[in-house]
Amino acid sequence: MRQSSLQGRRSFVWKAGAALSATAASVFAGAPERTRSDAGEMKARLARLEDLNAVRQLHDAYARHLNECAYHDILDLFADDARVEFAGGVFVGKDRGVRRLFVEHFGRVKEVLPEPVHTFLQRETHEHDAIEIAAGRLTATARFHVTVHAEAAIAPGCPLVDMALQQGGGVIKWVETGIFENVYAREGATWKIRQLAYRAETPRSTPFTSTYPEHPGGPDRLLTDLSGLRRPPAGLHLARREEVV
């Protein structure tokens, strides 16, 4: 976080790369003489900084669990009423749709699935990344740019693909850039993911075309407007922040 951001009076927006410990040290170093009300404001600010860091750590945990194929651990990051938008599908409920996506779909990556699976997620430092803590500190929204290693089956029903599957192939692997636009909720002292929406900047694979239970790992419903998969809507809920104010 830039030093200038600490001197403002407006909303807190965190930009990627911040580190709470350094920030907290800066807060106190820059405030040798404070009134009681200043101290209250600083306490509130610190709380918000802790929230920002918690959200960032939550996203990092998501990436870490995904990269370790720890799909059950990913579930622990979600709120009970969470929903995930992924590959043209909406997965609803931590123990229903979200579990289905991560355990039944991502968890079967070795079986070669027609819809995409993320196999590695790399956080990118991006000027458009942002986390915004709502007033009241009960919810937050965030945008994270990522580089994703993904794979999906080559369209099935072709003898050459059948042959490729038998030698461990039959998949297309690619690296894409994408954006997570997430909503978080604080449950007591813990932040959880309430909504996780991933959009590839240039999708390369087939989105989900059927829903659960017809598709055992499928979504609860399909996104009707797939244009968002191709071009993330600008200024959805987080406008670009040129600087933190």
Add this chain to the structure above:
Amino acid sequence: MPRVNYPREQMHRIRYTKLTESQIAEKLQRTKAGPVSASALSDALTGKSLKIVTDGGPVLSYTFSSVNKLRLSEGDGAAAESGYGALTLEQLVVFSHMVPGTQRGYTVIVDRKTSLATVFDVWFSGYTDKREVQRQISYGYIEERGKQPPAARHGITNRLEGKGFYWKQDTGVETLELYPSVLYSNFVELTRFGGELSFCGASDYIKINDEQYIYSRVECEFSGTMTLYALDLYTLKQAGMRLGFNEQDALDYYMFTGRGEMVGQIAQFERFDDSGDKIALGNRPAPTRKGERPVYRPLLTNPAMSKEQVEAAVAKSTVAFNPRNAMAGNKLPPSNLLVGKQLTLRYDDGGPVLSYRFDDAQTLRWRREGETPWREEKYEAWEPATNVIMFGHLLSGTPRHDGLAVVVDFDNALTTCVQGMLGTPYMANEASRKTWFGVVEMDGVAPPRYRRHQFTDELVGRALTWHYSPGLTSMHVYTTPHSFSWIIFLESGAGGLEWSGPAEYVKIRDDLYLFNWLEEACNGTLGILVINTKTMHDCGIGYHCGTNGLSLSSIGAQARNAGGYDIKKFYALGRS
């Protein structure tokens, strides 16, 4: 009497007996005496004792009492006597024996110069088809008292990948053996099966040194026979053994020597620093049983269907040109050249005479000569060379659910048509085909009276890679005038699984060929392509019936030249 031994059925049509374990045990009794050999067996090991230690594999203590008798202790086990045979190839000794009273044995390649050894542990009754020889390979050395074990080992390699050989064994058996893969190889039985078709077998390639290698293959899905030999690239000699049961279920267990000719070397597509000492198999689970390896077993994934099942599948779904098709990712753009045209294609020798009207780029009407009503079909057409059109469509309502792939050369008023039909005497869902040559009749065109497209062997020996869509690339090796093989690449770019099928090659023009193949005893597909070797692009049609129904689908891929083998001379009639 014919000098060429054409079998009653080619290898993929032979119904090899599913031998039982006890039948195999009975037939293996003879192996107590060791393998037979047309050449004199070597006495290189006679009077010697060897202890072969392998990494994570068997420890074998041998005493060779004569040219064909040995005693073996496995690990700390009791010694047992067995017959054996040995042959030498330069400094290498290849010896083979079975373990009496069992269905297993060893073939060992010892390098007398380096004291390194490669052990093939071979056995029967290790797979559903019990006659199929299984193998586990271990690498090790000859233990010598007072000497440190050597650090080096023989090991798998891609240094043989791409090479091809003609071999003539001391038995008189001649083969062409092509190695376009690190998992599989091609073999053409020139004498045992008349050299009409090529076949493929799961194979191992092991490097001894830069000029000497070990090769093995098992004729999985056929007789299950193993052929294993050491070969020397300098002297072009081989020494090895063959073990299995032939089409009469008789035991083949013999040692052989041979002399060869290198027929070529095609390209490899791995990274330059990849020497093939590991074979990465993507998402395939790690082996869980001894001897496990990738084996293409097409009838396991494409079981044969009955006539009733075929009819039900066709009724359920018949689709022409489904746009979601991984084989068509690089297809040529559709051609409008036929739109608005009316023409008749007249094929020779009682072939069809078909009149066409092309309403638009996807809809045609056709009728046979003498018929009045037109029948409408969906079609696709491409222009693989100037004024040459390939188009295809189903013939709805025909009793065998025919599909047509037609090439029309407007410059020469010539046409060739491949008529696909469902069903063969072997499988109801297998396509059969008839290729017709003929002429184009239309206003302002005078067709030739004698000239026709013709079958050709110009592509035989060549290898082309075909890139269909992201992640889907294969290689064709045009192995004989009547067959070809296709290879799927591994993620590393090395050749992987491979299979073969009967094929036909027709020359349309210089550098333009109509090629078709049948995936017989496989998934039953008929593929028909026009290959342009100038543009290195093809266009074509796949005709296939499976449990999901009947499909006629487009194919399109970009080619690269992978080189070729100089093998046409081996298919000349009257070759001495």
